[in-house]
Amino acid sequence: MRSCLPDYELVAPANLREALALMAGEPGAWKPFAGGTDLMVLLEAGKLPHKRFLSLWHLRELKGIEVSPTAVTLGALTTYTEVLRHPVLQQEFPCLCQGARETGGVATQNRGTLGGNIANASPAADSPPALLVYDAELELVSATGSRWVPYRGFHSSYKQMDLRPNELIARIRLPRVGRPRRHYYRKVGTRKAQAISKVVFAGVAEVEGGVVRDVRIALGSVAPTVLRCAKTEAVLRGHPTVESTVAAAQAALAGEIAPIDDFRSTAKYRRRVSLNLLAVFLQSCLGTVEQGPGPEPWYGA
């Protein structure tokens, strides 16, 4: 059954301090509402348990992308549109831009935020694998202070995360590496836009003379949470990207992921495709930088 709007309450505090004070007063009572692109879907489906909402949309403290010599720091309210248009992100964090470009459609990209994507904690979300391979850190704030945590490990199990009821995600920090890396991002869905991923794969590697110096791999839709694949990375690190390494890495990856059957896909498909994408990623490490098949210009009649 759909929901009746007058039953809901939404407040819009003037600044972050007021917002955090409200949350501190009644921990868990106020549900943060950023772009609303996840929450409104629940509302329409009549599956929104919360009745009181705290709009974050106007909080300037949670906006903006800051670039320093060592890191790029994004406010939690950064939208996909802002991500994919940012020149430094395009240059150094292309997986995040590609993920943003393939998230929803234009309307969702204008309204949906990175903070919301993280806090919604869907294992099929498209930005988290990119954030994981870029070693993102999160700033979590409450009325009593702020703490920085690595994003890796933030999601403990399905829809569970290291976020207290009085806390908000304030910022996301991506360390800049300064060395050339190869980036690969691939979202697999039934259609090109407005698709929920069957598998989403992100990888970055530093390859020198055919040998993998460093590598990071993360996947979505193949486990109860988005997954950074440490064992697979360990198999690859320090090895040349030859066939036997690829096979060993695939075997490690098969052991790390735990996909399921649902009406969007099958466990078998997700498993096979994850392994295939790993191989494509490793092949691309030998060649030029690859970011998945992009849109193609039409060559009309």
Add this chain to the structure above:
Amino acid sequence: MADNQKAVGVSVPRIEAREKVLGRSVYVDDLRREGMIWGKVVRSPHPRARIVHVDVTEARGLPGVVAVLTAADVPGDRYVGPLVKDQPILCSSSVRFEGDAVALVAATAEEVAETARDAVRVEYEILEPVLDPIAAMSPEAPQVQAGGNVASYSKLRRGDVEVGFRAADVIVEDSFSTQMIDHAYLEPEGAVAEVDAEGKVTIWVCSQYPHYDRQEVARVLGVSLARVRVIQTTTGGGFGGKFGSPLVSCYAALLAARTGRPAKVLYTREESLRTTVKRHPYRIHYKVGATRSGKLTAVEARFVGDTGAYLVVGRAVVGKSTSHGAGPYEVPHVKMDGYAVYTNKAPAGAMRGYGVPQVAVAYESLLDELARKLNLDPIEFRLKNVLREGSQTATGQTLLHSVGVAETLERAADARREMTPHLKTGKPYLKRGIGVGVSWHGIGAARSPSQATAYVNLCGDGSATVLCGSVDIGQGSNTLFSQIAAEELGVPLDQISVVTGDTLTTPDCEATTATRVTYLSGNAVRLAAEKAKGTALELAAKHFGCLPEHLILARGKVQVPDAALEISLTDLFKKHAVQQISALGVFSPDCTPLDPETGQGSPHATYGFGTHVALVEVDQETGAVRLVDYAAFNDVGKAINPQAVEGQIEGAVAMGTGYALSEGMIFDRGKILNPSFATYLLLTAADLPPVRVGLVEAPEPTGPYGAKGVGEPSMNPVAAAVINAIYDAVGVRIRELPAVPETVFAALKTRQPLPADR
């Protein structure tokens, strides 16, 4: 027309385009009436169950609730349906699909109605549902309907297929299955009903056939047709789904009649996806034979259309598959057996293509297989067999005119040549291929008599009103009617007003379905306009003392071109004491119904044809298929509004590619798992390349200005072209639609090595 300005054959904007773009068009959802109540339908959560008890006490007691109705409250007939009356308005003893209607509630606010709906307690005895249509055909299967699960059987017998297969050098045979899809129009179903002081009922509804809605509402209320008026509101798409399912009108009417208050019933998207008519899923088996030189000798096919819980138009849909199952080809020996079978699923009904897209996937796949076996180019092979002027179809109909299919194939060959340089991808796992699909579609319903009627009222200033029963559901027929009338009467488009979709004022022209409006109703409008003009010219001929043939009518004046004389219609009318000239145009196509035993006859006066070419890319690592380029060639007889024809074709390609690659209702034990556009996957603009449209105009002498129609012929070959392109790319034959990544990926695993790798 004056100043050499033509109205026919010119791309003109839709007459309602501005209204729509400005958001001023009034859809059902925009309607509000004083004192209006909201109706909601209580629906079965089970695909098959016996209703043990319905308890409405709690719902009735809720504040704001004004009515809770069950089957016993229906004053007239309780069953509806365009061919057989098998669908209950409200079920009383059993439910036959998940979503079957059990009760109807109404309240002063929509939210209250929803609460009341959920407060109706229905006790069910759950029964094992009948889900597999093949298993359903067995006499031991539980019966969905009292008359048995085989709802219809249609046959076609031409020549002797045994002889045909003996004459063949190569025979191919295969099975295919196609899925249930939804029309997915932007506007879900809805209606508002109101009873006036005399007790007459008016219904506003988005509909493809208001006159049919009127028939059913009158039956259900137990009143005469004249006491019911149905007005079509601006309709946000139909594609067959807003015909033959009059339930929403009946619900609004029942509530209004019962309470005396205006009532609105508007389906949610979920309700629309779960409960309204769908495209028939098919199980298909085909066998096709050809000689070494590439002539088809025989086609034998058997197919079962899953019509769900109610027949709607299932018999006619499967009948269309039977008459069209040999494709637009000359085949001496044909045997077709088609069945419509009841199961415990949402009823399947009419949907753009009407049984042809399903069989086109099968026969076009097998023609490609034959071409490969014969070492013939797929287009050359088809050209050896396609219908031409003078050919006989599988139903034994000789086509004398307007058979443009060969030309569509020749143009397709050019398009394929242009695409060929783009087969390379530069990545080993990305493979591209080109496929063609050819199809045809008989214009109008396959029965007689089928007729269209229009009135034209010519006013003294030369302007005119057109009244016709065929409704515009977004495809542009009102614009087309105004073009035709303007052309005949020699006035600019804005001098024509078109009235359609009101049963009080417009004649019953049957439904806007079956690609029939341009041909049938276009003809009726043309005939009426021609007659009105004829009458005016006769008056003028008397006035000038000449023959009417020597006169022309343009911009409200009758002119004698040779003598440079003219008289305005105003003066002419005054002189003869005429206020306006009203004329009636009636058109009935020339066809003979199919013989039920042999399927032989001339079911359609004319046919639309098309060849489509798809270039796809298959990612072998994921099974994902991407449409890279597409060219569509359709023989439309004459494009009265080329821009509108292109729009139809582009839409058909989007719809057909979705059918091929992504769409489908997903079931778990008879329950639909994906009743939303987040999970029922229509393709998006990002998935579709621009479509190159090529219009072929093989004029139909009995059509208005040579026109035939394009709605369905443009849909039919799309999935076939895409599936054949997948084979060309990666050498796997997809036999089960849709070709989602999982299906293609699984097929790739079982593939034989490609003859020659690209």
